[in-house]
Amino acid sequence: MTADVNRPVPRGVLVQEPCLVRTVWGAARVAAARGIEGPVGTSWEVSRHPHGESRVVVGPWAGVGLGAVVDADPAGCLGGHAMVRGAFLDAAEALSVQVHPQEDYARTHEGDHGKTETWYVVEAEPGATIVAGTSASSVEELKAAVEDGSLDALLVRVPVSAGDVVHVPAGTLHALGAGVLAAELGSDSDVTYRFFDYGRTDASGAPRELHVEQGLAVVDPTSRPQVVGCGTGLGSGMRASVSADGYEALVLDVSRGLTWDPQGRPAAVMVVEGYGTASWKGGTAELATFESAFVPAATGPVSLTGPMRLFCAVGA
Numbered sequence: 001m002t003a004d005v006n007r008p009v010p011r012g013v014l015v016q017e018p019c020l021v022r023t024v025w026g027a028a029r030v031a032a033a034r035g036i037e038g039p040v041g042t043s044w045e046v047s048r049h050p051h052g053e054s055r056v057v058v059g060p061w062a063g064v065g066l067g068a069v070v071d072a073d074p075a076g077c078l079g080g081h082a083m084v085r086g087a088f089l090d091a092a093e094a095l096s097v098q099v100h101p102q103e104d105y106a107r108t109h110e111g112d113h114g115k116t117e118t119w120y121v122v123e124a125e126p127g128a129t130i131v132a133g134t135s136a137s138s139v140e141e142l143k144a145a146v147e148d149g150s151l152d153a154l155l156v157r158v159p160v161s162a163g164d165v166v167h168v169p170a171g172t173l174h175a176l177g178a179g180v181l182a183a184e185l186g187s188d189s190d191v192t193y194r195f196f197d198y199g200r201t202d203a204s205g206a207p208r209e210l211h212v213e214q215g216l217a218v219v220d221p222t223s224r225p226q227v228v229g230c231g232t233g234l235g236s237g238m239r240a241s242v243s244a245d246g247y248e249a250l251v252l253d254v255s256r257g258l259t260w261d262p263q264g265r266p267a268a269v270m271v272v273e274g275y276g277t278a279s280w281k282g283g284t285a286e287l288a289t290f291e292s293a294f295v296p297a298a299t300g301p302v303s304l305t306g307p308m309r310l311f312c313a314v315g316a
Helices: 029-033 066-072 074-078 103-110 139-148 212-218
Strands: 014-017 019-021 042-046 084-090 097-099 117-124 129-134 155-159 164-168 174-176 180-187 193-196 226-229 237-244 247-254 257-260 267-280 283-288 292-295 302-305 308-315
Touching (some): 014 066, 042 267, 117 267, 180 247, 180 308, 193 212, 247 257, 247 302
Antiparallel strands (some): 042 084, 084 180, 097 174, 097 193, 129 174, 164 226, 267 292, 267 302
């Protein structure tokens, strides 16, 4: 798509309408925030990916998919950097034990990008855990455990609570646990290889597909997610930062007012607590919990007022 002569170039804090996906493991918290009945497992909040594209809510680009917005002005939207993606994951049951591929494998075998992701735990029921890697020392050991049904004994489970940041590099075996609501930022990808899915079935009653062969080709059994606790009390300024292939994720507390400059990079912004406003040269947007926005690279500095906590990613 070329630039639309009837619209100005996309700039500012473009609040998004998410693409909601019902899943077998989904809960009702995100659905309730959107005014619909659950369960909804995945809410693609900031995404141009064809599997779950978000749309602009207000302004001259209202109703337009984010992919078309970016295509209308790639230089202004991306600034030569990687696109970033944001989603909410709302788990009533544990997600499948899974792995995401690295960039080269995904490009060659899936025609997609590799997938690294970073979570912010919005809510966690008492005793909630995540799968955070394995105790296996080799792919061969992991393969044998899959084949003889003893994989569960090798899984490393880590307790999580609200305010935790969890970084999951591509190739890491992982799973969000039951009772966890998380915001997820990461690569512009939707490639997941399931190792184990608790015998669950799809809408037709057929067992959900596993991808063990592909998973074994990309998994690093020694890789463990990094977990950093931020707590839940609002402070001021940056509370955590994670650098990854393709993006940088950060937790930003806005107790009163501050200026945030993505420095010419595209940004995904998710409100994980509170409410506030975002202002830039040319406009203002209201933000509240469970709302998300895309900020084109050419927008410039953004003035923020709170109280709110933002989970943000900027493209590398």
